[in-house]
Amino acid sequence: VYCMLLIYLQQVLFCFSLLISTEEYDLEITNNGPITTGAQATVHATLRIKNNSLASNLYHFNWIYAPLILIEKSERQLNSMINVTGEFPGTFPVSVWVTHRNCWLCRPVARNVTVLQITEFITGNLTIAQIEDSRFIRHGSSSSTGAVTRISFCLHDPSDYFKSARFVYNWDFGDGVYQITKEPFVYCNYSTMGNRTVHLKVIAEWEQIGSIIHEKETMQKTGDFTTSLELLDAVKGINVVGSRETHVMENLSLSLHINGTPPLSLCWLIKSECIPLEGEKCHLVVINGSCYNLSHTFSDAGQYCLSVRVENGVTMLQTYHEIKVWPTGLQPAFFVLLCVALVSVMVGLVLYTTFRSNTQQKDLVEVADFDFSPLSDKNLSSHSEPGCCQICCRSCFLQSPQETARESHELLLSFYKPVKMYTV
Numbered sequence: 001v002y003c004m005l006l007i008y009l010q011q012v013l014f015c016f017s018l019l020i021s022t023e024e025y026d027l028e029i030t031n032n033g034p035i036t037t038g039a040q041a042t043v044h045a046t047l048r049i050k051n052n053s054l055a056s057n058l059y060h061f062n063w064i065y066a067p068l069i070l071i072e073k074s075e076r077q078l079n080s081m082i083n084v085t086g087e088f089p090g091t092f093p094v095s096v097w098v099t100h101r102n103c104w105l106c107r108p109v110a111r112n113v114t115v116l117q118i119t120e121f122i123t124g125n126l127t128i129a130q131i132e133d134s135r136f137i138r139h140g141s142s143s144s145t146g147a148v149t150r151i152s153f154c155l156h157d158p159s160d161y162f163k164s165a166r167f168v169y170n171w172d173f174g175d176g177v178y179q180i181t182k183e184p185f186v187y188c189n190y191s192t193m194g195n196r197t198v199h200l201k202v203i204a205e206w207e208q209i210g211s212i213i214h215e216k217e218t219m220q221k222t223g224d225f226t227t228s229l230e231l232l233d234a235v236k237g238i239n240v241v242g243s244r245e246t247h248v249m250e251n252l253s254l255s256l257h258i259n260g261t262p263p264l265s266l267c268w269l270i271k272s273e274c275i276p277l278e279g280e281k282c283h284l285v286v287i288n289g290s291c292y293n294l295s296h297t298f299s300d301a302g303q304y305c306l307s308v309r310v311e312n313g314v315t316m317l318q319t320y321h322e323i324k325v326w327p328t329g330l331q332p333a334f335f336v337l338l339c340v341a342l343v344s345v346m347v348g349l350v351l352y353t354t355f356r357s358n359t360q361q362k363d364l365v366e367v368a369d370f371d372f373s374p375l376s377d378k379n380l381s382s383h384s385e386p387g388c389c390q391i392c393c394r395s396c397f398l399q400s401p402q403e404t405a406r407e408s409h410e411l412l413l414s415f416y417k418p419v420k421m422y423t424v
Contacts, residue, residue, distance in 0.1 A: 024049065024050050024109070025047060025048065025049055025050070025098070025109045025110040026047075026048040026050070026110065027045060027046070027047050027048070027096070027097075027098060027110035027111065027112040028045065028046045028048065028112065029043065029044070029045045029046075029094075029096055029112045029113065029114045030043070030044050030114060031043045031044070031094065031114050031115075031116050032158045033116045033117045033118070034116075034117035034118065034119055034123050034156070035085075035086075035116075035117075035118055035119075035123060035156075035158070035159070035161075036118070036119055036120065036121065036122060036123055036161065036221060037086060037087060037088060037089055037118055037119070037120050038085065038087070038161060039085065039157065039158075039159050039161035040071055040083050040084070040085045040158075040159035040161070041083070041084055041085070041086075041116055041118075041158070041159070042081060042082075042083050042158065042159075043063075043065070043081065043082050043083075043084065043094050043096075043114060043116065044079070044080075044081045045061060045079070045080045045081070045096045045112070046078060046079050047059060047061075047078040047079075047098050047109075047110060048078070049078070058100055058101050058102075059078065059098050059099070059100060059101055059109070060075075060098065060099055060100070060101045061075055061080035061096055061097075061098055062096065062097050062098070062099065062108075063080075063082055063094070063095070063096050064094070064095045064096070065082065065084050065092075065094045067086075067092070068084040068085065068086050068092055068094070068116070069084060069085050069086070069087070070082060070083075070084055071083040071084060071085055080096065082094075083159075084116070086116075086118040088118075088120075089118050089119050089120045090117075090118055091115055091116070091117050091118075092115070092116050092117075092118065093113050093114070093115050093116075094113065094114050094115075094116055095111065095112070095113040095114075096111070096112060096113075097110065097111035097112075098110045098111070120221070121221065121222060121223045121224070122155070122162075122202050122204055122221050122222060122223030123155075123156040123157075123223065124153055124154050124155045124156045124202070124223065124225065125153075125154055125156070125225065126151060126152070126153055126154075126198065126200060126225050126226075126227040127151070127152045127153075127154060128149060128150070128151055128152075128227065128229060129149070129150045129152070130147050130148070130149050130150070130314060131147065131148045131149075131150065145190055145191060145192060145193055145231050145232070145233055145234070147189070147234065147314075147315075148187055148188075148189055149187070149188050149189065149190070149229075150185055150186070150187055151171075151185065151186055151188065151198055151200075151227075151229075152184060152185040153169065153184040153185065153200060153202060153225065154184070155184070155202075162204055162206070162221075164206045164207075165204040165205060165206035165221075166204070166205050166206065167182065167184065167202060167203065167204050168180065168181075168182060168202075168203045169181045169182070169183070169184060169186075169200060169201075169202055169203075170200065170201040170202075170203075171186050171198070171199075171200055172198065172199040172200070173188055173196065173198055174196035174197045174198055174199070174229070175190070175196060190229075190231050192231070193231050193232060193233060193261065194231055195228060195229070195230055195231070196228070196229040196231065197226060197227075197228055197229070198226065198227050198228075198229055199224070199225070199226050200224070200225045200226075201222065201223070201224050201225075202222065202223045202224075202225070203220065203221075203222050204220065204221050204222070204223075205218060205219065205220045206218075206219050207219070230313075232260075232261040232312055232313060232314050233260055233261035233312075234260065234312075234314060234315040235258065235259065235260035235264070235310050235311065235312055235315045235316065235317040236259045236260060236317075237258070237259040237317070238256060238257070238258055238259075238308055238310055238317055238318075238319040239256070239257040239258075239259075240254055240255075240256055240306065240308065240319065240321040241254065241255040241256075241257060242254035242255060242321075244321070244322060244323055244324060245323070245324045245325075245326065246298065246323065246324075246325055246326070247325065247326050247327070247328055248298055248299065248300065248301050248325060248326070248327055248328045249297060249298070249299065249328060250297065250298075251295050251296075251297050252295065252296050252297070252298070252323070253293065253294075253295045254293070254294055254295070254296075254306070254321070255291060255292075255293050256268075256291065256292045256293075256294065256308060257290065257291055258287075258290050258291070258292070258310050259290070260290070260310065260312050260315070260317075261312055262287065262288045262289055262290065262312065263286055263287065263288050263312065264286070264287050264288075264290075264310055264311070264312050265284065265285075265286055265310070265311050265312070265313075266284070266285050266286070266287055266292055266308070266309070266310050267280070267282040267283065267284045267285075267308070267309040267310075268282060268283050268294060268306060268307065268308045268309075269281070269282040269283060269306075269307050270296055270304055270305070270306050270307075270323070271304065271305060271307065272302065272303065272304060272305070273305055274305040274307055274320040274322070275305075275307055276307070276318060277307050277308075277309040277318060282307075282309070298323075298325045300325070301325045301326055301327045302325055303322070303323075303324060303325075304322070304323045304324075304325060305320055305321070305322050305323065306320065306321040306322075306323060307319075307320055308320070308321070
């Protein structure tokens with residue numbers, strides 16, 4: 001009854017002081033709860049003065065924490081801190097008001113309150129992380145099927161109350177699989193989509209000296225924790241369907257086909273180069289299906305790149321699609337025809353040059369040098385007879401006597417000087 005009366009009076013005083021507090025001060029108060037019974041909690045208060053010209057050492061902090069037990073109190077300028085503990089569970093308000101240091105009966109300049117929760121069980125929380133590229137990435141309560149998921153228990157013990165305790169963890173993965181470990185984490189792999197509820201029971205045991213018998217006794221505390229796990233299919237592929245070429249001021253339509261479980265967060269951006277998309281510096285849309293159509297009109301010619309990022313809460317995938325924008329009226333086939341025409345002209349020139357060279361060689365005529373002078377005939381006969389017999393022996397012996405006599409007859413002497421004649 002005494003404790004309840006103190007709590008009631010504390011609330012009345014707090015409400016009354018709020019009506020008379022001034023607007024020149026701001027008082028913040030926080031605590032690091034919840035804690036288990038027997039552990040210590042820290043409550044911290046900070047006074048903020050809007051008028052910086054006032055001295056910071058002229059104020060005093062006054063605490064109300066009953067029925068909690070005060071362990072330690074400290075105060076420094078505009079900050080004050082207390083450590084408290086509780087022997088039984090519950091929700092306890094802790095209030096503080098600030099007055100001028102040398103005026104206890106003066107009106108408080110600021111006042112505030114916080115609520116500390118004390119339980120008889122172990123305090124902590126479960127976290128879910130998915131392993132991607134040898135890193136642990138947290139996605140809240142979602143995970144992808146087929147990926148290794150790590151479920152961890154994080155103990156909340158700000159005063160190291162369980163520093164000498166031994167822990168045992170009993171896991172229930174929600175699909176009929178159970179596991180007992182001495183480590184505060186497990187690895188699991190779900191193969192089907194759906195929602196799972198993971199249960200964990202934590203048991204802590206330690207020895208301490210009793211307050212009455214002064215002998216060692218075994219202490220035990222437990223805690224039950226539950227978390228929901230949403231299993232989604234990972235984003236496995238992004239297929240961009242559409243042309244890679246367009247013209248200035250023409251509407252380009254593209255279709256994005258995504259292999260993943262909706263809802264999907266899609267982010268796309270068109271730039272002159274392919275860049276990884278980070279944050280929200282892009283066109284962000286949320287789709288509930290697996291297909292998305294986008295259209296874009298280019299005002300300048302050049303080379304562009306469509307960057308696309310898709311994520312569904314558990315995985316993220318990014319792809320790129322290059323686009324060539326041509327000037328208006330300039331067809332790509334024009335360059336092909338120009339190249340074909342140039343090659344044709346070069347081939348024709350080579351063929352014409354080759355044909356022209358062959359024709360000129362046929363028109364060439366050999367010119368022979370004949371000398372019909374008697375001197376030339378004698379020299380020729382004197383040199384040709386042995387040669388004819390040596391080289392053409394068969395033709396010499398086969399000549400008839402008439403031909404031999406006719407050839408040995410001397411030609412008539414000429415009154416003119418021998419002249420060389422050429423026949424073409």
